[in-house]
Amino acid sequence: MKMTKIVMKNWCSFYGSHELDFGDEENDSSFVIFGQIGKGKSSIVAAIEWVLFGRVMDTMQDGDEHILRKERPIVDAEQFNGEFAKFALPLMVDKAYREGDYSTEVEMYFTHESREYKLVRRAYPSNGVVPLTDEDMNIHLSLWNGVETFEYECAKIDIKLDTSVQPKINEIIPSEISRFFFVKGDGIREFTGLIFGVDNNPKMMDAVNSVVGLPALSRSVGDFRRLKVQSEDRANQLARKAKGAEDLKKEIAGYTIQLEQIRDGYEEDGEKVPGKNELLAIEKKFSGEISTLRDEIGEQDEAKNLLLKKATFQDELSRIEEALPDYYGSYKTNLKNGWKILIQRKISQSLNRLEKDAKKEDDLAQKISRLESGLLHEEERYNSPDGSIECFTCKMIQPELSDEERQKLKISVESRREQIREFEYDLTGVKGSGDKKLKLYAFNTDVDGRTITHAESLVQKNRARVGELNELILGCDEALLDLEVGELETKQEQLKHLTTQHILLKSQLEDAESEETRLTQLLKTKRSDLRRKTGDNQGDDLEIQVSAYKWLEDIWEKSLETYREKIRNSIDEICTQRFLEWVDQPKKYSRVETSQNWSLTVYGADDNWAPLGNPGHRQLLSVCFIESLRQNSNIEFPLIFDNPGAAVDSETISGILDYYLNNPPSQFLALSHSGGMREDEMMKKHHKSGRIKKAWRVDYVPGLDRHSELKTL
Amino acid sequence: MEKPDLLATIQEVILSNLPPEGFKPNNTDIQKIVQICDDSKFVSSNRSTFSRQIKQIVTEIIGRDKP
Numbered sequence: 001m002k003m004t005k006i007v008m009k010n011w012c013s014f015y016g017s018h019e020l021d022f023g024d025e026e027n028d029s030s031f032v033i034f035g036q037i038g039k040g041k042s043s044i045v046a047a048i049e050w051v052l053f054g055r056v057m058d059t060m061q062d063g064d065e066h067i068l069r070k071e072r073p074i075v076d077a078e079q080f081n082g083e084f085a086k087f088a089l090p091l092m093v094d095k096a097y098r099e100g101d102y103s104t105e106v107e108m109y110f111t112h113e114s115r116e117y118k119l120v121r122r123a124y125p126s127n128g129v130v131p132l133t134d135e136d137m138n139i140h141l142s143l144w145n146g147v148e149t150f151e152y153e154c155a156k157i158d159i160k161l162d163t164s165v166q167p168k169i170n171e172i173i174p175s176e177i178s179r180f181f182f183v184k185g186d187g188i189r190e191f192t193g194l195i196f197g198v199d200n201n202p203k204m205m206d207a208v209n210s211v212v213g214l215p216a217l218s219r220s221v222g223d224f225r226r227l228k229v230q231s232e233d234r235a236n237q238l239a240r241k242a243k244g245a246e247d248l249k250k251e252i253a254g255y256t257i258q259l260e261q262i263r264d265g266y267e268e269d270g271e272k273v274p275g276k277n278e279l280l281a282i283e284k285k286f287s288g289e290i291s292t293l294r295d296e297i298g299e300q301d302e303a304k305n306l307l308l309k310k311a312t313f314q315d316e317l318s319r320i321e322e323a324l325p326d327y328y329g330s331y332k333t334n335l336k337n338g339w340k341i342l343i344q345r346k347i348s349q350s351l352n353r354l355e356k357d358a359k360k361e362d363d364l365a366q367k368i369s370r371l372e373s374g375l376l377h378e379e380e381r382y383n384s385p386d387g388s389i390e391c392f393t394c395k396m397i398q399p400e401l402s403d404e405e406r407q408k409l410k411i412s413v414e415s416r417r418e419q420i421r422e423f424e425y426d427l428t429g430v431k432g433s434g435d436k437k438l439k440l441y442a443f444n445t446d447v448d449g450r451t452i453t454h455a456e457s458l459v460q461k462n463r464a465r466v467g468e469l470n471e472l473i474l475g476c477d478e479a480l481l482d483l484e485v486g487e488l489e490t491k492q493e494q495l496k497h498l499t500t501q502h503i504l505l506k507s508q509l510e511d512a513e514s515e516e517t518r519l520t521q522l523l524k525t526k527r528s529d530l531r532r533k534t535g536d537n538q539g540d541d542l543e544i545q546v547s548a549y550k551w552l553e554d555i556w557e558k559s560l561e562t563y564r565e566k567i568r569n570s571i572d573e574i575c576t577q578r579f580l581e582w583v584d585q586p587k588k589y590s591r592v593e594t595s596q597n598w599s600l601t602v603y604g605a606d607d608n609w610a611p612l613g614n615p616g617h618r619q620l621l622s623v624c625f626i627e628s629l630r631q632n633s634n635i636e637f638p639l640i641f642d643n644p645g646a647a648v649d650s651e652t653i654s655g656i657l658d659y660y661l662n663n664p665p666s667q668f669l670a671l672s673h674s675g676g677m678r679e680d681e682m683m684k685k686h687h688k689s690g691r692i693k694k695a696w697r698v699d700y701v702p703g704l705d706r707h708s709e710l711k712t713l
Numbered sequence: 714m715e716k717p718d719l720l721a722t723i724q725e726v727i728l729s730n731l732p733p734e735g736f737k738p739n740n741t742d743i744q745k746i747v748q749i750c751d752d753s754k755f756v757s758s759n760r761s762t763f764s765r766q767i768k769q770i771v772t773e774i775i776g777r778d779k780p
Binding site for chain 1: 719726753754767772
């Protein structure tokens with residue numbers, strides 16, 4: 001679908017009639033509406049939403065950050081008369097209301113699948129009264145498709161009963177799908193909930209499935225099944241009508257009942273035995289629950305990893321904290337003994353010298369002792385009358401001394417005395433060396449400059465690591481705050497229980513399917529036998545039809561899983577590519593991954609789960625998700641880019657706009673205030689190059705503040 | 714990476730799941746069926762148009778292969 005023209009009358013801040021003519025450009029084209037905040041840009045987006053779907057929502061956040069959504073009324077006399085200020089402003093321009101023109105209208109001209117369309121939605125007062133609220137308004141809706149016009153007119157409150165025009169619009173684009181093409185703040189908030197797994201809104205998940213085309217498979221699977229059953233019923237009817245062969249007919253009727261029981265279940269002893277269809281539904285429900293639990297546990301695996309990491313960090317921290325006093329002590333002792341380094345050389349020399357002297361002292365003392373012992377004996381023999389005394393070693397009586405021998409003994413005695421004196425003299429020079437050596441050892445140290453530096457660096461390194469570990473532990477704690485750690489075990493238990501039940505159920509389902517196949521085949525043969533016997537072969541085509549629908553059902557069901565997986569991979573790739581290109585700190589992240597329920601996980605540069613705390617990054621991720629869905633969709637609808645989220649910075653918005661202008665979707669309409677895309681810069685950059693086909697500026701009508709007009713640039 | 718193709722995915726699955734006897738759809742038939750499914754993907758209730766179109770093409774395929 002491509003818009004060619006929009007005409008608004010008395011719409012929001014646009015008093016009177018105003019139009020945007022997009023022209024009938026066939027190729028991809030981009031349009032921009034510039035205007036300051038509050039001048040009426042978003043009213044144009046509201047006009048597109050209203051003409052297509054008949055309602056415009058307003059959102060606001062309450063004190064608890066909950067999003068409140070409310071439909072904007074067409075008229076509200078209390079607001080127009082200034083009696084009450086309310087959330088959700090009226091859609092009709094207040095000036096027209098005060099002047100007595102109580103109608104508002106939006107026309108949209110567009111092309112869709114090579115066909116021209118004109119859609120008009122008009123609101124006007126019912127019964128010609130002054131409308132106070134929407135209850136006093138009527139709606140007229142008309143759609144011309146180039147060939148015929150469909151119309152519907154009713155009271156505003158009955159518009160949901162329209163079965164002639166709105167369903168035709170919904171076939172072009174349903175409201176819930178269109179939201180993927182309106183990139184604006186309100187919508188982004190809804191996606192943020194979905195992609196972070198906090199909003200398991202099935203409608204939103206269905207919408208995501210729809211935008212990527214999954215219902216083309218899932219809805220058809222059910223239809224093929226219904227067609228198969230219809231063909232079987234008709235084959236049975238034909239068989240019953242056939243004449244003769246009563247036994248065969250009874251058999252066929254019996255097998256048909258059995259087949260119905262296998263498919264739809266039956267009662268046994270007052271208890272319901274589920275049929276294949278019910279088992280299939282339960283099995284699907286279980287598969288979904290198992291897959292959701294796995295995803296959740298997968299997320300909780302992060303919690304497990306975080307807890308493990310935290311424990312490792314804490315272990316290391318306590319080891320270091322235990323060892324740190326020793327490191328400090330050693331460093332302190334080294335510093336205390338540091339002065340000894342200065343005298344160490346002298347101490348070493350002195351110790352060496354004292355070592356030698358101590359040894360010499362020992363030698364001399366031994367020598368003196370030996371000499372004194374010999375001297376004592378020689379003196380005793382010399383002083384005896386004849387020298388015949390007992391030897392002090394062998395205890396034998398020694399022979400008498402001759403004069404000559406006595407003379408020799410005298411010389412020996414004197415010589416020994418002389419030697420002892422000499423040794424005693426030498427001894428005075430080295431006496432006490434051993435004691436001195438021991439005392440000097442107190443000043444000896446093996447500490448040197450390197451030892452002190454090493455001890456110092458050991459202390460510093462470990463102190464730094466303590467700081468680092470405390471930071472890491474704090475990081476783990478912060479990340480763990482976002483995860484429900486306590487639920488992990490419960491979920492694992494649930495998963496175990498569900499998996500066991502699922503296996504049991506699958507086995508029951510397999511049995512039912514195999515019984516269904518057996519009975520179907522048997523029935524086919526019996527019906528064929530019957531037709532042969534009765535000469536009626538009309539049912540042959542029906543049997544082939546049953547097999548054909550069964551085959552289509554199987555093929556579509558198998559394709560659904562494969563296609564979903566392919567879509568998920570493609571979304572992961574595009575989402576990662578867009579996010580890394582647009583986010584302001586791309587080095588922090590490595591990839592984005594979708595889960596079964598379309599929630600997204602962002603991984604950091606280390607390939608671990610990365611917390612996405614920055615609200616701007618969250619909103620940006622939603623924009624990336626919408627873009628990845630759009631690229632995977634076969635739906636052609638204008639991409640309307642309003643302010644995607646207050647937390648996204650203007651530089652990022654500028655980058656996103658550049659991307660869309662350089663790679664335009666089939667039709668791109670950007671609304672820009674001064675943040676993100678300045679009129680002068682963008683016109684210079686993109687209008688001259690032809691990337692912007694047409695641009696308008698929304699401003700207040702001179703002299704009519706609060707009422708807007710459009711000027712083509 | 715190219716956008717996943719619904720028709721190509723179905724054709725891949727068909728390669729390992731041959732159609733039953735008496736029902737031999739060709740590529741154009743499969744393309745038509747996929748198109749009918751895709752056209753009706755936003756129609757959640759009253760799928761009579763879809764059923765009529767599918768019945769028509771299935772009858773055509775069966776009739777074409779009859780001796």
